[in-house]
Amino acid sequence: MAIDKRVQSAADGIGPVKDGAVVMVSGFGGAGFANILQDSLLEIGPRDITLVANSATHPFSHTHKLVEAGLVAKVIVTAARGRGSDLSPFELLWRDGKIELECVPQGSFSERIRAGGAGIPAFFTPPGYGTDLCAGKEVREFNGRPHVLETAITGDLALIRGDRGDRYGNVSFRFTQMNFGHAMATACGHTVAEVREALDEAMPQEEVQLPGVYVNSVVAVGGEP
């Protein structure tokens, strides 16, 4: 049977999500937030999820809705600071001990996810050495320089935003929309891509930035608001 990964709705693409699932969400700096998929996840409503995203507090990402709804037990992020001096919903929950936080240097964050998708369980890397964020991590010297041991991050579900997708699950991105989406798609058991447009036929090979092998479902949602 001819492969066709296109689905009618975000919920069809996501399917059932277990409580305690590890969910990765793409997006950085306003580009590539999988917001329609996040809204759908909110309705599905799994409890105690671990959220892996660049930021727990970015105002343009609907990540904050998942946090405010109390679905999130833990975040793994590079940023968790709300704008201004007032405390964001995430910061209030964190202050009250209701949500767990793991803050990771952004390069180690992206490489841990990449490693997770590439079958590498851990790696040594220089950033973070000698800092509070890497306190307690194993340190080893290579070429006269100390490195910290970072472990891979894998997940159950990746929600990513692309520009175009096709029936085979191939995805292209517009400008900086790609950010963490590529690595996240490789590191999760089930990946859903929301795209502006889903093609009936195969995307030209040279346009494919994320190969279909990493994508389970493609849902066309039109342009971003």
Add this chain to the structure above:
Amino acid sequence: MSVLSRNQMAWRAAQDLPDGGVVNLGLGMPVLVSNYMPADRDIFLQSENGILGVGPEAEDGYEDRNLVDAGSRRITLRPGASIVDSASSFAMIRGGHIDVTILGAFEVAVNGDLANWDSRVPDKGPLVGGAMDLAAGAKSTWTLMQYNTRDGAPRLLQTCSLPLTAPGCVKRVYTDIAVVEVRAEGFVATEIIPTISAEDLRARTGASITVADDCRPLAAPTIED
């Protein structure tokens, strides 16, 4: 000549960027450096979200929400630009392919230790982003900062009091009153504004500082804010 304004500090740092170099500018004041790059030098600006070849900010009506830099600014691309995903972008940074990164700083220690990510504001969440990766990965790390805090306390210190971003990484410090190199023998002022004596500078520094034999007056053209 009085103390340098933020724009003048950015201008001064820009004059030292290498022709043909790849440069990453941190959030805040360092981004201003892009406004003053010498016209006769061909420089590629890198941004952590995957851009090599950041151009000027997009003009009104020409913004694309998917073309942003790591500071969420809606930007353009320069000729020869390319975009990769976050994991590849940090491979570029960690792999030593960035010639210079200019970062903001709270504190710099005499051994080159940098503290620029956590000012210990109570209950506010952490925001590390790519600071640790840039400081550890770039060939040269420079900082752009006021010489003293608003309260007049020194930022150039024997030992950082705030959480470290990376140990031993800072090579040069551009400020409103002096340019200071971090050398094996400690802080060395290479440029000082004429209205400040060596004695004044020492009094405003939290570690011993020497004045270079060839120390010059720190000056910048008039720039309207």
